[in-house]
Amino acid sequence: MMYNSKISGLGYYVPENIVTNDDLKKWMETSDEWIQERTGIEERRWIDPSTGDTTAVMGAKAAKIAIERAGLTKDDIDFIVFATLSPDMYFPGGGVQIQDLLEMPTIGALDVRNQCSGFIYSLSVADQFIKTGMYKNILVIGSENHSGGLEKSTRGRNVSVIFGDGAGAAVLSRSEEKGKGLLSSHLHSEGKHAKELMLEGPSTQRWVPEIMAENDPEDVSYYPYMNGQFVFKHAIGRFSEAIMEGLQANQLQKEDIDMLIPHQANLRIAQFIQKKFQLSDDKVHNNIMKYGNTTAASVIIALTEAWELGKIKDNDLVVLAAFGSGFTWGSVIIRW
Structure with missing residues (x-):
């Protein structure tokens, strides 16, 4: 039997530290007008290292919200798909960190390295696992800590003004309702x-x-x-x-x-x-x-x-x- 998958819970987390375009003048020659004209960005969130936030920690915070909104507990999750280009460690990936941070059973964890399209790829992977009946509830996370690796200088401004930190999560669940999900x-x-x-x-x-x-x-x-x-x-x-x-x-x-x-x-x-x-x-x-x-x-x-x-x-x-x-x-x- 082929099942459908639906999003049963959503959550996101962004650091409290707001960095405006004017704030960036401390590190580089730029202006609010220059950045907004090229990107549309007015501000972004960058991790304050003193808070303990990391790629995995932010992902876990978003995941907790998504799981609760799905009406589930951590023990109901069968599998983790974690998308990022900025893992806390070169290896292992962030998926296993989520399993540990949320104190989940020893479920499988998969890392997806497809950068900006990482969440799209991850959602597709999770969808296939559910459609085949292998899993019932899958936690899908996208999380990034860009600020730790940006060149915060005039030389690097074309890239560094664009990127922000944050995480989002979705719980994908099995559904037998046709034509939806x-x-x-x-x-x-x-x-x-x-x-x-x-x-x-x-x-x-x-x-x-x-x-x-x-x-x-x-x-x-x-x-x-x-x-x-x-x-x-x-x-x-x-x-x-x-x-x-x-x-x-x-x-x-x-x-x-x-x-x-x-x-x-x-x-x-x-x-x-x-x-x-x-x-x-x-x-x-x-x-x-x-x-x-x-x-x-x-x-x-x-x-x-x-x-x-x-x-x-x-x-x-x-x-x-x-x-x-x-x-x-x-x-x-x-x-x-």
């Missing part, structure tokens, strides 16, 4: 563009001791790199393709969309997609203005926020879409 997911990649948005080191190709030994102040390989214009151009095309693919797979039209949750990479990208699909403001939820780009956490934070605000109602058609490093991209079509 996750209808389909669509995943893609194009690895030839991997170096257009990447973090080269530390890695097995550029290990930490080597960097330290060189002590080269001009070496920026251990900071994130992004070819902004190139990424932007590909993002607007792939976003549209993934959304249309999802609609066509379910015999739906763009007019059927009740809520679009795009990955919060750049407000200009989201506005371009909104205009292309002729969606009114009440049918798209953006929060990049407040949180910046939280990568694997962005879609789930925005989805949770839209649901909390009452923007998503029973039987609504909800479309999730993301594009990011890899390049990877994808969409998920949900009948709420």
Whole structure:
């Protein structure tokens, strides 16, 4: 028997520490106007190390909220899928940390490394486990600590002004209600563009001791790199393709969309997609203005926020879409 999966609980957590565009002047030559014009971002949350927040800790905080809202306990969760590009440790990944932090039984934990589209990929993976009957309730988390690895200087400002910290979580549960829940997911990649948005080191190709030994102040390989214009151009095309693919797979039209949750990479990208699909403001939820780009956490934070605000109602058609490093991209079509 094939089951359906539905989102039964949602939660998110962001650090209390707010960093405005004006605050960034302490580290780099920039301005509120310059940042807003290029990205739409007004402020972001960056972890205050004294709070003890980490990628895993934030994920656990979001997960607790999602599990409670699902009407479940930690012991009801059968499996964990954890998406991040900024794990607390090079290995092991954050999934096992969640199992420990939440004091769960010895359930399986899977880590997904698909950066900005990480939550889309994770939701798709969890959906397959539930549809085949292997698991009943799966915890899906997207969490990121960007601030610890950004080059907070004028040289690094094109990247560092964009990213924020935070986490979101969803509980995906088995359902026998036909035609509702996750209808389909669509995943893609194009690895030839991997170096257009990447973090080269530390890695097995550029290990930490080597960097330290060189002590080269001009070496920026251990900071994130992004070819902004190139990424932007590909993002607007792939976003549209993934959304249309999802609609066509379910015999739906763009007019059927009740809520679009795009990955919060750049407000200009989201506005371009909104205009292309002729969606009114009440049918798209953006929060990049407040949180910046939280990568694997962005879609789930925005989805949770839209649901909390009452923007998503029973039987609504909800479309999730993301594009990011890899390049990877994808969409998920949900009948709420």
